[in-house]
Amino acid sequence: MYSEVFPSIDQNELMSVIEEVGSRDVQVALQKDQLDIKDFAALISPAADPYIEEIANKAHQLTVQRFGRTILMYAPLYVSNYCTNGCRYCGFNHQNLMERHLLSHGQALDDAAVIASEGFRHLLLVSGEDPRYVDEQYLGELAVKLKGRFSSIGVEVQPLEESGYRHLSECGVDSLTIYQETYNTELYSEVHPSGKKRDFNYRLDTPERGALGGMRKVGLGVLLGLGNVSLDACNLALHARYIMQNYWRTQVSVSFPRLRAAEGGFQPYDPVSDRTLLKLICAFRLYTVDAVLVLSTRESAQFRDAVFPCGITQMSAGSKTNPGGYSSQDDTLEQFHVEDSRSVAHVAAAIREQGYEAVWKDWDPLLV
Template identity: 50%
Template structure:
């Protein structure tokens, strides 16, 4: 069964009502389950969750995270290769409708950016592009990855969806991780938000993480853009998606991100506001649902909030981020995808983590671990 087929077994309206109507007693039952069912997970997402119950869930999430991950936080950096894009996404700074400077990095610039990040300590880099195959397609990505791979131990991609062969080419080039947000799991809203361009194909994007798993990707990350639609159902479906991938590709690590929507170029404002309390609740509930998942919090969030959420399940964080192509070397902010909130440098993040009793991890993976040369 594909994930889209499984998704159809959980109608959106039914899930929304299941989450909304959970009673305090039902929530209390879910809090004490050693392993959550999807119905338990829905209860823990409910607005009816009391402050005492949230505190109890946070304590359990902290305990599980400490057992599974210790006191380590993996640090990574996003590296934007291109902001050229043919999609008309209504919420994205890179949308083809927006008039901003367009740029695709040359190979020399790719290597420069990678070297600058390496000099700051990073060994995990996440490559990002828009969707413009003639400017930054699979051939370009292959060459760019080979150009910068020697500067880092792990390369992940957050780019356009590919077929299975495309993902195999990425794996062969040295990519070991994929991040791909569905944006929203509501197909009707998805169509409204993506009126034209290749990204308008909801089903093709939804199945992309499965194709990456079939191609042998070592790490697969999913998430929804919180604020695009009904956050309660989007987080429920994110958990369902992550659990599906973890069971189908049991040798692959699954990660989950929690990007809250921010204002973007073109005047976009989030359709709904996800509060700090809700975000905390979502992170803790997902930790209880999938104890071994990597949970990621980016520099979209403020420094204060990121610091406070550290003990509750987060295992990976970005630092010193720039969302414009070439921004690390040129200090370019005119062509950003979105503005960040936490502007602390990598060194400041490392110091903060150590002061809080955490071990900042710059490298936990290298292709040499596979003994490919033997």
């Protein structure tokens, strides 16, 4: 498991690699077909700034070669904002004195009906981490009810055991998203002062438990702006490649959630600029060539339209980050504020304007 591999990565040595890369290293990386971690570090470094157009062009060409001119569309469905964790950066922090909501299956199906009516066939079920409200039984029963309407159902919930993921797989769930948040163990403890999420290693091994439990796709990510962005990105790149090499039947996706101010007064420790985020997207395309790269509505419409051709292959649209947000509960607590508030049709039109196709369905279990 990766929790046994991770301690062998000398973080001080990795930081030295990050700090020492220069212009020559960027040029070398751009000539390679298969990058190592030093090449990745070079492409996200300040030394890469003069080469950003060349990097973006190479990432674009590789993306078109591997994925074509398509963007897979998905929508998140938040079923609960109850949470037992005290994550300092999250609006669902259990210490925030806000009204909490759990959707009944009927209410979740109402939201799902709105999402399906907009064309989506890829759905991500999201909740705060509180198994008293959202557990394997709740998720499994809901997935069974949703299977006829959606071709792909994913979960972004509390980490489960391998048996839990196997149960969800049998109910129709086929993908898992789980962010490590930061690979800095000291910072991880600091920003997770309470709750089961404090267990760094248990979370670190979650993608593998998901793969072993039958998930056809696992999604990784860090919260950009929480820790040192270069060090977290390099660790994420190493983790993603490890999963791709050791669980080759499982597709890997990488997300780029950039931290915003959250309920409770949290401000990002190390804000990430647009330029840095663009370099990250390009570098991940060139380092993890076949990974699905995801950009959510956390980002502005202008930024998403500008950067998606540089490596992004999956995007959300029309997202609501509060339980019941699609059909009824406009006033419930959001996990984060949506920056791209355009309608689904507007986002799809913007994708077409750049010569790409918005794809609503690219997977069906009946074809396996």
